[in-house]
């Protein structure tokens with residue numbers, strides 16, 4: 001997968017060199033290009049924003065630098081003919097594990113990170129007429145810009161690309177995967193720590209009982225913390241045998 005990012009703070013994306021993502025880049029599973037929007041602003045101060053037309057508080061990002069930066073990416077030699085351009089925005093569709101899975105199947109993602117009060121609306125119209133464009137929010141709160149949202153989305157998407165995570169089975173049992181429930185609690189050695197014992201069923205060697213306990217824990221966690229995620233058929237289900245353990 002090819003990922004291009006446009007931002008006035010390219011330094012934010014240094015974190016993509018770390019951990020699994022850094023390794024995936026080194027191994028050529030993902031290719032990332034980070035573009036400084038100010039390189040496409042040609043006045044002395046490399047200005048990327050201006051006052052809102054019609055008045056109001058704050059500043060709006062000018063269309064010209066966005067046009068030049070995005071044209072450069074979309075028209076680069078060998079560029080993918082069908083990229084998906086994502087503008088992180090609190091006004092966008094909410095990012096979910098389902099969306100991450102869909103986006104992991106794309107060949108070319110372009111992230112346009114806005115700052116200030118947003119980007120001139122004509123940028124969305126222009127690129128919406130030339131490519132697929134999506135406004136995406138990572139949650140109902142307001143960040144200072146799209147950079148952190150982009151990093152969160154790239155991490156969630158990239159780990160679903162085959163080969164990025166070493167053990168693909170570890171992806172299946174996570175929260176929001178498979179059955180839409182939250183993940184069950186995990187334990188490791190020692191069997192007792194500061195007087196706190198690991199639930200005995202996990203030491204039983206009885207794989208069916210362990211699987212049943214984990215499923216009950218997932219259901220109880222989901223019921224307690226995110227009841228809206230519970231599948232309809234589980235909403236009224238009586239608590240399981242081990243639920244109180």
Ligand code: ADE
Pocket residue numbers: 088089090136137138139140141142143144145146149
């Ligand atoms: N930019 C500012 N807030 C955001 C959010 N919640 N999600 C995505 N992009 C944003």
